[in-house]
Amino acid sequence: MKYRISGNVIRRLPRYIRQLDLLAASGVEKVSSGELGAQMSLTASQIRQDLNCFGGFGQQGYGYNVRQLRDGIAQALGMDEKLGAIVIGAGNLGRALISNFRFEDCGVTLLSAFDVSPDLVGKAINGTLVRHANDIESFVKLNRVDVAVLTLPQSEADAIAEALVKLGVRGIWNFTGIDLDVASADVTVENVHLSDSMLTLGYYLRSGDKE
Amino acid sequence: MKYRISGNVIRRLPRYIRQLDLLAASGVEKVSSGELGAQMSLTASQIRQDLNCFGGFGQQGYGYNVRQLRDGIAQALGMDEKLGAIVIGAGNLGRALISNFRFEDCGVTLLSAFDVSPDLVGKAINGTLVRHANDIESFVKLNRVDVAVLTLPQSEADAIAEALVKLGVRGIWNFTGIDLDVASADVTVENVHLSDSMLTLGYYLRSGDKE
The missing domain is CATH 3.40.50.720 (NAD(P)-binding Rossmann-like Domain)
Incomplete structure (x- = not known):
């Protein structure tokens, strides 16, 4: 699967990875765009826009599955290809x-x-x-x-x-x-x-x- | 003298300093926005817009005085205040x-x-x-x-x-x-x-x- 993502979004993705790793390490399983935004000093709409680039990891009223989102971003970054x-x-x-x-x-x-x-x-x-x-x-x-x-x-x-x-x-x-x-x-x-x-x-x- | 400069311009100013230091070290005394742009992969108009923020170091048809521009940027960055x-x-x-x-x-x-x-x-x-x-x-x-x-x-x-x-x-x-x-x-x-x-x-x- 191949994504095309703007340079600004690319540069934010590693921050998402770090924050999601922190959440996963604390046992958090899901997170809303509003919560994630507050933790990262971004607006909820910015978060949704960024993460929208590579598809539907979020569900209305439920939020993002922390592990799935982390893996999706890692895949988008190509981190599985050594x-x-x-x-x-x-x-x-x-x-x-x-x-x-x-x-x-x-x-x-x-x-x-x-x-x-x-x-x-x-x-x-x-x-x-x-x-x-x-x-x-x-x-x-x-x-x-x-x-x-x-x-x-x-x-x-x-x-x-x-x-x-x-x-x-x-x-x-x-x-x-x-x-x-x-x-x-x-x-x-x-x-x-x-x-x-x-x-x-x-x-x-x-x-x-x-x- | 106090300047207010946008975050994006701030982050580019150190690059200008580096490029101008290189030019000065090579004995270059003046440089046009077009030349500087080519050296830094920016457009001439971007250069003029950036440098316009802190006043008239450039002269139409003459270009920028390398040393004056360098000192002006250094002053804008506050580098003279230790x-x-x-x-x-x-x-x-x-x-x-x-x-x-x-x-x-x-x-x-x-x-x-x-x-x-x-x-x-x-x-x-x-x-x-x-x-x-x-x-x-x-x-x-x-x-x-x-x-x-x-x-x-x-x-x-x-x-x-x-x-x-x-x-x-x-x-x-x-x-x-x-x-x-x-x-x-x-x-x-x-x-x-x-x-x-x-x-x-x-x-x-x-x-x-x-x-």
Whole structure:
């Protein structure tokens, strides 16, 4: 089954997943659009509009079945189709992601990490082997790598991204803080620009404006 | 001087800063809305509309003065008013931020880090001292702390956030992956939900849709 959903709705779906997981963990079996809206600071009509995109999980006067809705959203996000990922750069940030980020919860299997430091190559971090960066090409040719997580220095980011795309990697999770120069229609780059986030926070604090 | 700018424009301003910094570093002195738009995948009219919000940095037929525009945006973001920040939790992610994130470039001074681990307390990371978490209260009372960066385990996040807000901290940069239960009109929470980012990337990869 294939859905087409607007970008804004896509970006809200993971929040629904988190909230529904919380409800399920608390033993809640059904929830109305009004309740869910109050919990998520959205209007009931916004909730209904969002969830309408992928069909009738809600029933008038009953609400949504928490588990069914969660599974429906997960299916819409394609979380049942596993993606393979590699982390490039096993410095502090790379290690933080390898150790703490729940790739599996996002439907992603972390296959390997890569670095150049002799202190790291050959070691395992939380069960993930760090290979030498020279071995990226052979690894990508032998394994299905959908996503490259870039946690390497900025100066190397563009060259590595270009090489990965040439090798067929279609997804880049970019933590380098620079906008990558990967201009291919087939490639999706998701940027985690932490300075944008901090500057936005700073603006609201300094100005006293509300979001 | 005080500006009121819409949330969407705010979130784009840091991107302008990054692009203008790149241009300035390459020795470029002026740029037209059309050129800037092409570089940032925005239309010229979108650029003019965004930048119009805080006054006439552009001149018809000449373009924007790169440095003046950069400084104007920085002023609009309030980056010249320094904020003080502390990092709570000096695990991998906390250490990654302390070591690599350029707080100063965002107009923020990193004052201290806090943790409970005997291996970390009393040590300095990239010049930032790690104090014991028991000392947070006295530290916040003695120093101007505007922003708390939460890189601690989820199980402790809500209690710490509540305590910080009671102590007068008004900004929270939340890396814990949970939506905090801080319901105060005075507090701004900026969430970095990495799983939302990965799920969004995964959706586009799996579906073949374009953003």
